[in-house]
Amino acid sequence: MSSAPRYVEIADYLRDLIAQADPGERLPSDAELCERFGVSRMTARQAVMTLANEHLLERKRGSGTFVSSRRIPRALGSPLSFSVSTRMRGMVPSSRVLRAGPVALAEDAAAALGIAITSPAILLERLRLADAVPMAVEHAVIPADDAGLLDEDLTFGSLHAAFERTGRIPTRALAEVGARTATKRERDLLELPAQGIVLTEVRTIFDQNGAPLEHTSTFYAAERYVFSAVLYRDEGQTQ
Amino acid sequence: MSSAPRYVEIADYLRDLIAQADPGERLPSDAELCERFGVSRMTARQAVMTLANEHLLERKRGSGTFVSSRRIPRALGSPLSFSVSTRMRGMVPSSRVLRAGPVALAEDAAAALGIAITSPAILLERLRLADAVPMAVEHAVIPADDAGLLDEDLTFGSLHAAFERTGRIPTRALAEVGARTATKRERDLLELPAQGIVLTEVRTIFDQNGAPLEHTSTFYAAERYVFSAVLYRDEGQTQ
DNA sequence: ATCTCTAATATGTCTATACATTTGCTCATT
DNA sequence: AATGAGCAAATGTATAGACATATTAGAGAT
Structure with a gap:
């Protein structure tokens, strides 16, 4: 066995x-x-x-x-997933689905996913919470072929786990992290004051074969959220 | 041989x-x-x-x-150094030293460096520029034992390179990335408007023996700077 | 009691081989 | 021409040893 x-x-x-x-x-x-x-x-x-x-x-x-003298989180670098990284911080992740359905592809999303801008795509917008406190608005775009995933219960589960059950394993991600002032809608959802700031993370995730899985933009409440990472200068690993 | x-x-x-x-x-x-x-x-x-x-x-x-189908920069994760990452983006890094000299340790810096809060320490504050455009204010604290490094020319060189010449190789870093509104001084130095935003990076760097080298806070002009990273899900490396 | 040298232990490098599993091509059959 | 079986090649897993080199503890000598 x-x-x-x-x-x-x-x-x-x-x-x-x-x-x-x-x-x-x-x-x-x-x-x-x-x-x-x-x-x-x-x-x-x-x-x-x-x-x-x-x-x-x-x-x-x-x-x-x-x-190892200092314990290191298993996945180096940064979180590939909000669910996992939140649990690693000792908090309980949850989600509220804001929107889920067909969407017209933006230019950058189409380019990142390597598909035509006219291709059908699905948007999944969720409010991500940690211990019931709103932490981020997440905007995930996936090709329409994978729309079956939306049948799963995404309130507590992660999109990544759903992908894995279909045999496509999120393996690599390109990420860019920046910051800007929050929009009105973000301030409402994240309970931010006027002039509130969001940390922006734009991420494209690829499966084990290098095929793009999803293109996600996430906007974190900067006053409640920081990214933490362990970085290595990775050279020869012996001696 | x-x-x-x-x-x-x-x-x-x-x-x-x-x-x-x-x-x-x-x-x-x-x-x-x-x-x-x-x-x-x-x-x-x-x-x-x-x-x-x-x-x-x-x-x-x-x-x-x-x-590998997509060539990856050798050092995963994120930049360990402003100089290196700026060059990787095809720009020329430079620095202007704002302050250099003894400083009273803040609590978090002392804890990060693993030394008593009364220990002598050196502050090196620099304005970091890319292609002569101000990108970040960097606030590096190092134990006073390493003060000899300040004799080097740090206008163009990197502190890391100076450390390496003394046989201490920056190997691992803990980093936290967040965002907040810029202070008046930061707005002046970075040429930001009112309500300007800075990306904050607080980083502690360790040498090959796990001994802390430096504790650095860097404040990037959010309107001109993003972090980019390649992340891997690093598990069993076979199959 | 202290110092020195030795022996045991632990990891680093390497050999030569065996079988398993997956992939892709060739060739014969249909 | 299409299909399928089979074979060769490539990587994955594993064995049983050998010698090299770094570390540490202990025995023995001073």
Whole structure:
């Protein structure tokens, strides 16, 4: 049944250990993993190196393998999804659908999605809340072929999860973050004062094959929301 | 002499190929690399997987190894440095030093740098320009031990490069991005109108040993500046 | 008690091989 | 000409070892 490779199984075991451990704590050596799982060292090593590349643990030659001194969110960079990043902050995400239906494509959205401006498309506009406080207005445009997704309950679920159930996995995103004064409608929805500011995020998301999935503009209440990110200078990952 | 591992040599060879190749172009198979370099397949594979993890190439089981369809800047995430990111946008970065000297530590800066609030520290405040247009006011705080760096010419150079010359390599950064209305001083320096908006970035940078290097707050003219980033969902890197 | 050297341990690199799984092409059959 | 079977090639997973190099703890000598 379980057709997962052995090294994935070992990596999951290590993830559990890391989740319960303190930073700097020692993890099993390669040899211990070999014995415990009955695998060769190269297999154990593949599991450990996977997590090392995610910066979840650090290997010190001659010394051992240790839980990374500062715990890092699993997905580097920035949130690919409001739902996930909100939960990571310890809050409960929810949504209110403002609009859902056919829409005429704007020029930038058509270009980003790589389809003709005359192509049918669906707009899903949602108010995103964290612990019931309005945080952002989100404007997602998807090609009409994927309209079936709208049947799902998107009040609590995420569009990403819905995409994944159809076998298209959000893999890469191009994002631009800026700021501007809020429009009247945004002030009303986000409960902002006059002169209120929104953080703007324009994002195009691609699936595992590099095909565009969605083009999303999100406008966050700047007084209640900041992006946080962990950045690495990523070069050779060994030594 | 050359004590570099074989797989690094092979990876460098592939980097050259990729630099000259078009996206989607086919790269040598594992078997070809084995023959060319006289190594076993696991060694060739280690070289290829290194670049696959950097998203420079893609492996397709049963098919082959290909130059990544969209070329990605090597450093993921976001700019670690204004100088570098400005050059990446095809503009010429420069700076005007506004203030440089001892400063009393603020609470958040002391906490971020992991030093006592009474510790001596140096403030370097600069106006950052791109093609001579003012883009941001940057407020960098570094522990006083590193004050020697200020002798360098920071008008065109970057603080990062100066750090690297002392053997401390900026490796990891925690960043938070938000927005607020500009102060009077910021409006003057950045040539913003009344009600002008600044994008705020608060960043702590760590060296290769995890020791804090600097704590920087940067305030960008929102009407002229956006952050752009390429984000990956980084999980198991195989399959 | 302190210092030094050694041995054990841990990770880094590498070999040679085996089988599994996916993809794409060739060739024979229909 | 279209279809399908089969084969070759490519990557994925895994083994069982070997030697290199860095670290640390401990034994032994001073």
